[in-house]
Amino acid sequence: MSSAETFEILKSNLNGLTSEEAKDRLREYGYNELSFKKINPFFRFLKHFNNPLIYVLIVAAIVTAFLGDIIDVVVIVGVVIVNASIGFIQEGKAESSIKALEEMMVQECTVLRDGEKVVVNSRLLVPGDMVLVESGTKIPADLRIIQSKNLHADEAPLTGESLPVHKNSKALSDSDLPLLIKNQWFSVEHSLPRVQVGEWW
Missing domain, CATH: 4.10.860 (DNA Excision Repair, Uvrb; Chain A)
Structure with a gap:
């Protein structure tokens, strides 16, 4: 799926969501957190x-x-x-x-809201948010990479792979295996020092 198709499905764009859209989606989808009921x-x-x-x-x-x-x-x-x-x-x-x-889980992250960089609590992330990351950033949620340059991620917590894995925003074929997905980031991964994302940094 291309970046354009991702934007279309999530009804978002490079400027991120508006504050109102984010509030509506938070009501609809709930908090970005793991939830389980603790039983005696x-x-x-x-x-x-x-x-x-x-x-x-x-x-x-x-x-x-x-x-x-x-x-x-x-x-x-x-x-x-x-x-x-x-x-x-x-x-x-x-x-x-x-x-x-x-x-x-990361406590705070930088997103684009109303076209501006804003630091928000990671629990408040919603589908369609544009999350901005820089070197060493912990990933606050599972993400689709939209723009990147020379991006590498530490996937050791996910796959056990000890070497950095190259990531990019290219669309993948349907035959690509889940662990070979290079255009997504998962919340247990970290960006490494060679990362440079988008034009905002």
């Missing part, structure tokens, strides 16, 4: 028993208990508890990963 650990653990297979195992344990086979009951109950524990631990790790991503 006890209830999060119990949630892992809410599964048809677990119901079958619990019924099997009850029937086996009535038949007096205590060893089988212990094994079945053990399997149910181990299964729930594994799910609970994995979900806890996922929550920790989300918290780590939140801590990596």
Whole structure:
């Protein structure tokens, strides 16, 4: 997709959005932030028993208990508890990963609003915003690159790639693989010292 097509889809342009457009889009799309509902650990653990297979195992344990086979009951109950524990631990790790991503998020960024450079809280970014970056900038959201010159990004947090990756604004073919996308920046990436973006800097 070309830059022009991107502008058309997002109803934006090189001058960015107006303040009113940004407010309307914030109401429509919400804040630029990761959101997840924190659940009490006890209830999060119990949630892992809410599964048809677990119901079958619990019924099997009850029937086996009535038949007096205590060893089988212990094994079945053990399997149910181990299964729930594994799910609970994995979900806890996922929550920790989300918290780590939140801590990596940039607090402020420079955008064009009403054709002027303005520093805004990154939570207030909306689709169609023109974000301006310079050397060493952390990326505040997933972005489509519109203008760049000699742009390189640190993609190590995303791909594990240790070398800087060249980025540009060229349109890509549909066959390009997601990790080969050179005209987009993702919020876990950083711009490197060789970056020079647009004509505004």
